[in-house]
Amino acid sequence: xKDMLVQVEPLIPALRRYARALMRDRAAADDLVQxxxxxxxxxxHQRRDGSVRAWLFTxxxxxxxxxxxxxxxxxxxxxxxxxxxxxxxxxxxxxxRLIYQDVLGKLAKLPEEQRAVLLLVAVEDLSYAxxxxxLNVPVGTVMSRLSRARERLQQEMDGVAPGNVVALxxxx
Amino acid sequence: MSQRPITExxxxxxxxxxxxxxxxxxxxxYLDDHPDVAGRVAAYATQREQLRGALAxxxxxxxxxxxxxxxxxxNRKRRPLRAWGAIAALLLLGxxxxxxxxxxxxxxxxxxxxxxxxxxxxxxxxxxxxDRVRPVEIRAxxxxxxxxxxxxxxxxxxxxxxxxxxxxxxMGGRLVATSHGPAAMFMYDDDHxxxxxxxxxxxxxxxxxxxxxxxxxxxxxxxxxxxxGMGYTxxxxxxxxxxxxIANEIRKQARPI
Numbered sequence: 001x002k003d004m005l006v007q008v009e010p011l012i013p014a015l016r017r018y019a020r021a022l023m024r025d026r027a028a029a030d031d032l033v034q035x036x037x038x039x040x041x042x043x044x045h046q047r048r049d050g051s052v053r054a055w056l057f058t059x060x061x062x063x064x065x066x067x068x069x070x071x072x073x074x075x076x077x078x079x080x081x082x083x084x085x086x087x088x089x090x091x092x093x094x095x096x097r098l099i100y101q102d103v104l105g106k107l108a109k110l111p112e113e114q115r116a117v118l119l120l121v122a123v124e125d126l127s128y129a130x131x132x133x134x135l136n137v138p139v140g141t142v143m144s145r146l147s148r149a150r151e152r153l154q155q156e157m158d159g160v161a162p163g164n165v166v167a168l169x170x171x172x
Numbered sequence: 173m174s175q176r177p178i179t180e181x182x183x184x185x186x187x188x189x190x191x192x193x194x195x196x197x198x199x200x201x202y203l204d205d206h207p208d209v210a211g212r213v214a215a216y217a218t219q220r221e222q223l224r225g226a227l228a229x230x231x232x233x234x235x236x237x238x239x240x241x242x243x244x245x246x247n248r249k250r251r252p253l254r255a256w257g258a259i260a261a262l263l264l265l266g267x268x269x270x271x272x273x274x275x276x277x278x279x280x281x282x283x284x285x286x287x288x289x290x291x292x293x294x295x296x297x298x299x300x301x302x303d304r305v306r307p308v309e310i311r312a313x314x315x316x317x318x319x320x321x322x323x324x325x326x327x328x329x330x331x332x333x334x335x336x337x338x339x340x341x342x343m344g345g346r347l348v349a350t351s352h353g354p355a356a357m358f359m360y361d362d363d364h365x366x367x368x369x370x371x372x373x374x375x376x377x378x379x380x381x382x383x384x385x386x387x388x389x390x391x392x393x394x395x396x397x398x399x400x401g402m403g404y405t406x407x408x409x410x411x412x413x414x415x416x417x418i419a420n421e422i423r424k425q426a427r428p429i
Contacts (some may be wrong), residue, residue, distance in 0.1 A: 004245075005241055005242065005245070008241055009241050012235060012239055012241065013230070013231035013232070013233075013235070014231055016230055016231065016233070016235075016239070017227050017228075017230040017231045020227075020230050021227055021230075030236060030238065030239060033239055034238050034239055034244070037239065037241060037244050038244055038248070041241075041244055041245055041248055042248065042351075045353050045374075046353060096225070099222060099226075100222065100225060100226030101226075103219070103222040103223060103226055104223075104226050104227075107223065118223070119223070121188055122187075122188065122219070122220040122223055122224070123220075123223050123224055123227055127190065128185075128190070143180070143181050143184065146184055147180055147184060150184070150187075150216045150219060153219055154212075154215050154216070154219065157215075157219070
């Protein structure tokens with residue numbers, strides 16, 4: 001158990017960050033992380049060799065996906081407006097905060113699977129192989145989703161309606 | 173020198189800083205010559221920085237109490253204790269003065285997981301001991317295979333106790349599922365067909381040694397104890413005074429040297 005504490009505890013902030021970016025609601029995200037940690041504690045001895053980080057993110061991701069499905073089945077849409085962004089970014093300076101709220105609002109418009117891969121790779125620093133393990137897809141699928149996610153997010157940031165893009169503008 | 177063609181995957185790995193230095197240098201030099209691609213890569217890098225920046229503060233927040241891992245571990249250990257507390261209260265109502273002792277021993281057991289082990293053994297007994305067709309998965313004739321299998325799965329060397337001095341023959345055994353992971357179950361019978369079950373699995377507290385304690389679940393009763401972090405239990409439908417010497421014999425044989 002001590003081994004578990006030492007390996008799991010430092011990863012909790014990252015799990016919270018991933019959960020909140022996916023759920024866009026503090027309480028719902030923390031509930032999810034708590035659920036994840038309870039499972040991690042009870043299944044610690046069942047995990048296979050390999051990255052503890054990837055294992056924890058897999059548990060968390062699967063819990064999130066289950067929640068999304070349940071929400072969809074109940075006919076409830078996950079929020080895609082800008083309502084959650086203010087809660088997400090609080091510590092930054094005013095101007096920076098606006099930029100951050102903007103990028104998160106645009107991220108939220110991405111399909112769930114693209115959002116997940118972008119968060120795991122670009123924010124949580126999972127290797128492509130670990131992200132593939134978390135999402136239970138081949139690495140090739142991770143790469144194509146990542147590519148679509150970045151392209152789509154850039155279209156949003158450039159103010160181009162998706163689907164009408166011929167060439168992407170370069171960064172300012 | 174011929175160079176591997178540049179792929180989209182390379183561009184993403186460049187953004188994610190996931191390339192070997194040599195390949196990274198190749199991509200950088202390609203980007204120098206292709207400003208349009210370089211622009212796209214720079215935009216992706218900006219996305220990445222903005223996302224990281226926007227979400228960074230979440231990871232800096234103090235963790236709420238519900239996410240304190242030590243509390244979660246602690247709560248999990250307490251759960252069976254609460255259940256046994258309720259049962260102990262019932263016992264207390266039923267058997268008055270004697271109840272005081274029972275409550276104390278049940279609570280102590282609950283906190284180190286032995287109660288769960290005894291219960292798991294009773295469940296296994298109820299499921300497998302009445303089975304006349306296939307009570308065990310590996311028979312005594314293959315006991316070497318049985319020992320190796322369960323030792324591998326429990327990640328601990330497991331010895332199959334020999335109860336012939338008590339008049340019980342090994343029938344065989346199997347791996348059983350418990351809420352604490354796999355456990356090894358061994359089944360014995362005597363000339364009357366009375367069956368006994370021994371269940372053992374690692375305890376969460378590796379250094380745990382406990383005295384032997386009586387346990388019962390329904391009409392299945394027996395003894396439970398821990399030695400060197402391994403939990404053991406012997407259960408059957410015999411009176412306690414008949415099981416006690418057999419449990420002592422198992423403890424003597426199984427004790428780590």
